[in-house]
Amino acid sequence: MKVLILGANGELGPHVVTALEHRHQLRLTDINDLETHHEYFKADAANLEQVVAAAEGMDVIINLSVLRKDRKLAFDVNARGCYNMMTAAVEHGIRRVVNTGPFYVVAGPTYERFDHMIGPDVPHQPGTYLYALTKSLGQEICRVFTESHDIHVVDLLFYMLLDPETHNVESGSPIANVGRDLVPYTISWRDAAEAVRRALDVEMDKLPSRSEVFFVFPDLPHQKFSSEKARRLLGWEPKDQLDKFWKKAKL
Amino acid sequence: MKVLVTLTSDHLSLEIARSLSASHEVRLTDKNEVPTDLEFVRSDLGHGAPTNELVRGMNAVVHSGGIDPAASVSDQLDYQMRCTYNLLWSAAEEGVQRFVYLSSLQLMDGYDPDLAVTERWKPLPTTDVPVLCYHLGEMICREFARENKISVVILRLGDIASEQAAKTAISTSTLYMDDAAVAVEKALGADHSGWLDIYHVQSAVPNARYLTGQPWWSADDVSPSFDLGYEPRARS
Numbered sequence: 001m002k003v004l005i006l007g008a009n010g011e012l013g014p015h016v017v018t019a020l021e022h023r024h025q026l027r028l029t030d031i032n033d034l035e036t037h038h039e040y041f042k043a044d045a046a047n048l049e050q051v052v053a054a055a056e057g058m059d060v061i062i063n064l065s066v067l068r069k070d071r072k073l074a075f076d077v078n079a080r081g082c083y084n085m086m087t088a089a090v091e092h093g094i095r096r097v098v099n100t101g102p103f104y105v106v107a108g109p110t111y112e113r114f115d116h117m118i119g120p121d122v123p124h125q126p127g128t129y130l131y132a133l134t135k136s137l138g139q140e141i142c143r144v145f146t147e148s149h150d151i152h153v154v155d156l157l158f159y160m161l162l163d164p165e166t167h168n169v170e171s172g173s174p175i176a177n178v179g180r181d182l183v184p185y186t187i188s189w190r191d192a193a194e195a196v197r198r199a200l201d202v203e204m205d206k207l208p209s210r211s212e213v214f215f216v217f218p219d220l221p222h223q224k225f226s227s228e229k230a231r232r233l234l235g236w237e238p239k240d241q242l243d244k245f246w247k248k249a250k251l
Numbered sequence: 252m253k254v255l256v257t258l259t260s261d262h263l264s265l266e267i268a269r270s271l272s273a274s275h276e277v278r279l280t281d282k283n284e285v286p287t288d289l290e291f292v293r294s295d296l297g298h299g300a301p302t303n304e305l306v307r308g309m310n311a312v313v314h315s316g317g318i319d320p321a322a323s324v325s326d327q328l329d330y331q332m333r334c335t336y337n338l339l340w341s342a343a344e345e346g347v348q349r350f351v352y353l354s355s356l357q358l359m360d361g362y363d364p365d366l367a368v369t370e371r372w373k374p375l376p377t378t379d380v381p382v383l384c385y386h387l388g389e390m391i392c393r394e395f396a397r398e399n400k401i402s403v404v405i406l407r408l409g410d411i412a413s414e415q416a417a418k419t420a421i422s423t424s425t426l427y428m429d430d431a432a433v434a435v436e437k438a439l440g441a442d443h444s445g446w447l448d449i450y451h452v453q454s455a456v457p458n459a460r461y462l463t464g465q466p467w468w469s470a471d472d473v474s475p476s477f478d479l480g481y482e483p484r485a486r487s
Contacts, residue, residue, distance in 0.1 A: 048325055071298040075333040079387075083328055086378075110397060128340075128394045137332055137387055144376050144383060 001200065002027065004058040006045050006085060007065030007077075009034045012100070012161065012192060016064060019193035024200065029054050031065075046076035048084045055088035060200060062098040068131045075134050082138030086145040086153075096152055097142065098199045102159045103185050103215060103225060104132040105139050112224070119226045120157065120213040139213070146210035154199040154234075155213040158192050159185040164240050176242070179249040184222035188240035191218060198234040207233060221246055252276070252439060255306055257296070257338070258315035259285045263353070263411050263431065267313060270432035275439075280305060282319075282330075296334035302341040311349040311439050312342050316388040317381075324380050331384035335391050343400040351438045352392045354385045354407045356424050356451060356461055364423065369465045370407075370449045396447035404438045404479075409453030409461065423460040427484075430454045434481045444475040455483040 002025045007013060009030035020026060021038065028036055029043040029051075043050040045065040055061055063085050067077040082099065089097055107118045108127030126136035142153040160175050160183050168178055176182030195216040204210075214230040218238035230236045252275045256268040259279040265287070271277050272289055279291045294305050306312060314335065318327040335352075342350055361375030362368045376386035389405055396403040409426030434452040441448070444467075451461045463483060467476055 046325075071337070072333065075329060075336070079332050080325060080328050083324075108394075125397060126394060128336075128398055128400060130336075133336070133391065133394055134332075137390060140387070140390060141383070144386070145378055147375075148378055 001025070001059040002057060003060045003062060003200065004055050005029065005062045005064060006043070006051070006054075006081070007063065008036075010064050010066060012064050012189065015189040015193035016062065016196050019190070019197045020200070023197070024060075027054065027058060045081035045084060046073075048087060051081070051084040052088040052091050055085075055092050055094060058092065058094055060096045060098065061085055061089055061094055062100075062196060064100055066101075066135075071130060074130050075137075078131070078134035079137040079141065082141045086142055086149075086151070089151050090145070090149050095150060096200070096204060097154070098196055099139060099142055099153055099155045100196070101135040101139060101155065101157055102132065103157045104129070104159075105136045105155070105157055106213060106215075107225070108132050116223050117226050118215075118224065120215045120229055143211040150210070152204040152207065152210045153212070154202065154207075155211070156192075156195050156199060156216050156230075157213065158187045158195075158216045159183075161187055161189050161192055164188055164242055164244070176245045178244055179247065180245070182220075182242060182245040184220050184224035185217060186220065186242060186245075187217050187238070188242070191238040191240055192216060194239070195230060195234065195236045198230075198236045202234050218242055252310045253278070253308055254311045254313060254439065255280060255309045256313045256315075257281070258317055258319075259287070259291070260319065261315055261317045263317065263408075263428070264313075264315045266428050267432050267435050270429075271313070271436065271439075274436070278305075278309070296330075296337050298333075298337050298340075302337050303345055306338070306342045306347055307345045309342070309345070309347050311351060312338065312347055313351045313353065313435055313439075314338055315353045316355065316385045317353070318384050327380055327384060328387070331388045332391065335388050339391065339395045339401060343395065348402060349439060349443070350392065350395070350401050350403045351435060352388060352403065352405045353435070354389055354405050355382070356407045356409050356453060357382045358385055358389075358407060359451070359461065360424075364460050367462060368451075369462055370451055393447055399445070402443050402445065403447050404441065404443065405447070405449040406434055406438055407449065407451050408434070421456060423456060423458045424453050425456045426452060427454045430483050433484075434479065437479050437481050441479045442477055444477040446475065448477045448479075450479045450481065452479075452481060453483065455485055
């Protein structure tokens with residue numbers, strides 16, 4: 001398939017490119033310059049005309065674009081960027097879109113602080129945190145488009161990404177410490193990228209609706225979030241189990 | 252009560268501001284200059300001190316979910332999402348007691364007109380940008396209410412019409428300006444659940460499409476009650 005990746009020069013982008021490049025024809029876009037042997041468009045996800053132009057001739061759009069801190073840019077990219085992407089999909093008859101975001105698009109503090117086994121199909125409670133709310137608005141824009149257009153959106157939610165081979169911090173990390181636990185929304189880069197690949201392979205008509213949200217985490221012992229749906233519907237299986245972080249070292 | 256009214260370049264907001272000014276101290280704002288005898292402060296509703304200054308000392312904010320039809324789609328979306336977010340943050344930080352968001356009954360138009368649609372029904376937004384903007388604005392309000400940052404009342408208003416229009420064609424979800432002004436006035440002082448209170452507001456017209464004044468019923472009264480107290484004026 002011909003696959004457009006928005007925000008391809010972000011942290012996750014190179015991992016997704018690696019997962020897809022031997023199976024699909026890639027067109028990469030980013031607001032920043034990017035050295036690549038794939039087709040590349042410099043494009044701002046917040047610019048409607050640029051996104052529509054970049055999507056011409058594509059079969060799929062993958063949205064990896066993200067802005068977290070600046071209020072203007074966060075709304076531009078995380079929320080309006082989704083409107084632009086969906087408008088481009090309508091314009092060019094693209095039927096498959098893969099959107100990405102953090103777990104708190106669905107499960108903000110009102111879930112995360114209180115509950116376990118949180119599934120991705122609960123009503124969204126992102127809260128007022130800028131990154132969460134703007135990404136949640138973007139996801140909702142995608143969902144509304146699927147209500148009136150024949151477009152399928154697979155929304156993949158993860159958050160803390162790391163390389164378990166190199167992330168060997170033993171103290172002081174807020175994310176993961178060997179033998180001292182990790183945040184319950186951690187996943188390896190390659191497993192996240194594999195979920196994106198699975199989202200391209202899944203038969204869209206076998207999904208329950210045209211807008212489906214997935215938590216994508218490995219088997220973490222906290223049981224905070226359930227990734228059962230990603231396994232069941234996408235056939236995704238994590239390769240990196242991260243158990244070295246939650247198993248105490250034997251004295 | 253000191254009340255800030257936004258988007259006063261829009262006819263609805265301006266008329267509501269005029270009506271409120273009879274019994275309240277009203278401040279108007281818009282990104283463009285609006286000729287008015289009332290206090291007016293131009294604002295982009297940006298992220299920063301000017302928006303805090305705009306709402307400082309206000310008891311309530313009446314924020315329109317409408318859009319500038321002359322603006323680009325990107326600017327319309329930006330206004331309803333980012334500016335609404337900025338305004339809510341500033342209002343919460345400055346201790347404004349109540350935020351009234353003027354949404355639209357168009358969010359419920361996807362239902363069969365024969366159904367008794369009330370505030371308990373799920374909104375059915377479309378990709379039509381004005382309707383989508385109302386929906387996204389409501390989402391932002393909802394999250395501020397969920398975190399108890401500010402008391403939020405959402406009024407889903409019918410199709411705004413003047414009395415003159417009544418002599419021609421009106422829709423079954425018409426809301427006359429005087430009824431809209433009454434509803435906003437009520438929203439400023441209505442008993443509030445402390446959570447998120449949503450009301451459908453339209454006028455008494457033949458075959459009125461939407462029910463108004465439906466009592467909130469909570470199973471075993473476990474959630475706080477609320478009531479707008481709005482009744483559309485009877486018309487002959």
